[in-house]
Amino acid sequence: MTRAIRTVHWGTGAMGSHALRVAARTPGLAVAGVVSQRSAEQAAATLAREAPAVAGSAVAGDDLAEVVARAGGADVVLLATHGHLVDLEAQLAAAFELGLRVVCIGEDAIYPEAVDAALARRLEQLAKRHETAMVGTGANPGYVMDFLPMVLTAATAGWTSIRVRRASSLAPFGETVLRSMGIGLSPEQFAAAASRGEIDGHVGYDVSVAFLAAALGVPLQITDNVSEPIVREGPTELDGHSYPGGVVVGVDQRCRAVAPTGQTVTLEHPQRIGRLDGEEPLHDLIEIDGGELLRARISPALDGGIATVALMINLIPALVKAEPGIHTIASLPLTSSHAPRAQGRVKAANI
Numbered sequence: 001m002t003r004a005i006r007t008v009h010w011g012t013g014a015m016g017s018h019a020l021r022v023a024a025r026t027p028g029l030a031v032a033g034v035v036s037q038r039s040a041e042q043a044a045a046t047l048a049r050e051a052p053a054v055a056g057s058a059v060a061g062d063d064l065a066e067v068v069a070r071a072g073g074a075d076v077v078l079l080a081t082h083g084h085l086v087d088l089e090a091q092l093a094a095a096f097e098l099g100l101r102v103v104c105i106g107e108d109a110i111y112p113e114a115v116d117a118a119l120a121r122r123l124e125q126l127a128k129r130h131e132t133a134m135v136g137t138g139a140n141p142g143y144v145m146d147f148l149p150m151v152l153t154a155a156t157a158g159w160t161s162i163r164v165r166r167a168s169s170l171a172p173f174g175e176t177v178l179r180s181m182g183i184g185l186s187p188e189q190f191a192a193a194a195s196r197g198e199i200d201g202h203v204g205y206d207v208s209v210a211f212l213a214a215a216l217g218v219p220l221q222i223t224d225n226v227s228e229p230i231v232r233e234g235p236t237e238l239d240g241h242s243y244p245g246g247v248v249v250g251v252d253q254r255c256r257a258v259a260p261t262g263q264t265v266t267l268e269h270p271q272r273i274g275r276l277d278g279e280e281p282l283h284d285l286i287e288i289d290g291g292e293l294l295r296a297r298i299s300p301a302l303d304g305g306i307a308t309v310a311l312m313i314n315l316i317p318a319l320v321k322a323e324p325g326i327h328t329i330a331s332l333p334l335t336s337s338h339a340p341r342a343q344g345r346v347k348a349a350n351i
Contacts, residue, residue, distance in 0.1 A: 004030035005320055008067060008100070010091065011080030012036045012046040014174030015105055019078050019309045024051035026313055032074040033059040033067040037081060043067075064094050076316055079104040083203055085115045089123070092134060096126045101319050102134035103312045107204045109136025110146070111328055114210030120326060128324045135319055135327040139307035140166055141204030144284050145267050146211040147329050152288055152296060153216060159290040162212070165268040166284050169275065170250060171239035172305030182229065182248050183273065190229045190248045201227040202269050205255040212265060213257075215330055220257040220265055227253045230272045238274030249273045 007029055009020045023029050031054045036043035043060035051058065061067040068074050077095045082088050085108035095102045112120035127133055136142065145164045153159055170178060180200040182190045193199050205225055213220040230250030236243040243249055250272025257265045275282055284298040311329070318332040 002028070004028055005076060005316055006030050006032040006071070006074040007316070008033045008035060008064065008071070008074045008077045009080075010035040010064060010077055010095075012038070012042055013080060013176055014172065015305065015308060016078070016080035017046055017050050018172075018305055019080060019312050020046065021050040022309050022313055023078065024054050029313070029316065030054075031058045032071040033061070035064050035067050036060075036062055038062070064091075065098060068098055068100070074100060075320060076100065077102045078312055079106070079109075081106070083107045083200070085109065085112055085119055089119060092123055093126055096123075096130045096132050096134075099130050099132055101132050101322075103315055103319060104134060104136045105138045105142075105308055105312060106136060107138065107141055107207060109134070110138065110142045110204065111207040111211045111214070112136070112326060114207050114214075124326045127326060131324045133319060133322045133324050133327055135315055135322075135329065135332055137308070137311040137315055137329050138204075139302050139304045139311070140168075140202075140269070141208045141211070142329055143307065143311060144286075144302060145204070145269075146208040146215075147334075148284075148296075149286055149288065150212060150215040150330065152286055152294060156288055156290045156292075156294055159263065159288050161264045161266070161287075161289045163266045163268070163287040163289075164285065166271075166301060167280050167282050168269070168271045168284075168301045168304055169239070169273065169282055170271050170304075171241060171274050172303060181251050181271075183250070184243055185229075185248050186246065187229055187231055187248065194227065199227070199251075201251050202253045202271070205253075205267055208267060209255070209257045209265060211328065211330075213259075218259045218261065218263055220259050220263075222255060222257045224254065224256040226255075227251055230270065232276070236273050236276075238276075241273050243273065 024031050034043045034047045040062045047060045048055045059067050059071040077100050083106045088106050108115040182199045209220050229248040234245045236249050252270040255267040282301040284301045286296045288294040
């Protein structure tokens with residue numbers, strides 16, 4: 001019998017809690033522990049709430065090394081704490097030094113080399129030294145605006161332009177993400193905070209463009225990156241969120257990148273709290289023009305929370321077998337973690 005892969009869940013926000021809940025019911029996985037930056041009590045409360053069936057056997061705490069030791073070891077850390085690589089460095093290093101592999105949903109982890117090449121090299125060397133590995137993933141960045149367009153270009157004879165539009169809901173995300181987007185501010189407060197660099201908006205455009213440039217072998221330079229607040233006149237009472245009329249309930253962000261050859265990549269990401277009647281339907285749209293237009297539409301749009309957690313879980317089997325180092329979603333086989341026999345058939349068929 002194959003031993004279950006033991007997971008430690010670092011981060012108890014909306015995404016971290018969701019990942020814990022899914023991992024606890026996924027065959028082949030065994031939750032070993034939960035770590036919270038806030039407190040051991042927070043970790044314990046999250047474990048009891050999200051995974052009561054394993055609360056008696058899993059360990060909760062505020063220190064990774066202590067949790068792993070008390071749990072009797074682990075294999076993979078599901079890291080859902082920060083978005084920026086500089087903030088993730090210490091946590092990734094701590095996991096590597098314990099010989100743990102890491103699936104991270106921080107935006108910068110999608111393609112670390114593009115964010116900070118020197119830091120990425122240090123992390124790569126540390127991972128290899130301890131014979132471990134990591135991969136960054138997420139619905140976006142990590143899948144909709146980078147991985148999917150890359151895959152779809154394989155069905156074209158060439159391309160001159162790629163356009164991706166993702167109209168999605170912010171409802172699945174927690175207060176930390178919503179604050180970083182400026183949700184709840186007046187338009188004037190939003191403008192002032194944006195001028196001070198306090199509004200993150202969608203922070204994944206840089207890595208998505210760099211990922212596509214590397215994957216497609218085309219140098220791309222971002223020429224425009226614009227964010228505008230989305231304001232509803234009336235109140236918003238949707239999906240457990242409540243905001244009065246006249247405040248920011250979303251952000252419409254657009255990015256354009258150009259290659260020296262004239263090829264263009266346009267990424268558009270309007271995202272708001274839920275959707276009211278008359279507003280743009282939630283959807284993901286990819287258009288690749290190479291003489292003949294290839295258009296792929298996902299409707300409704302992938303749920304950011306569900307898709308991100310599914311990607312985390314589904315990458316675990318490939319990550320535990322991967323060569324040491326820093327991986328991307330394109331360097332690992334990605335299929336459902338619930339279909340190991342299918343993975344074996346594909347490998348045996350040498351497809």
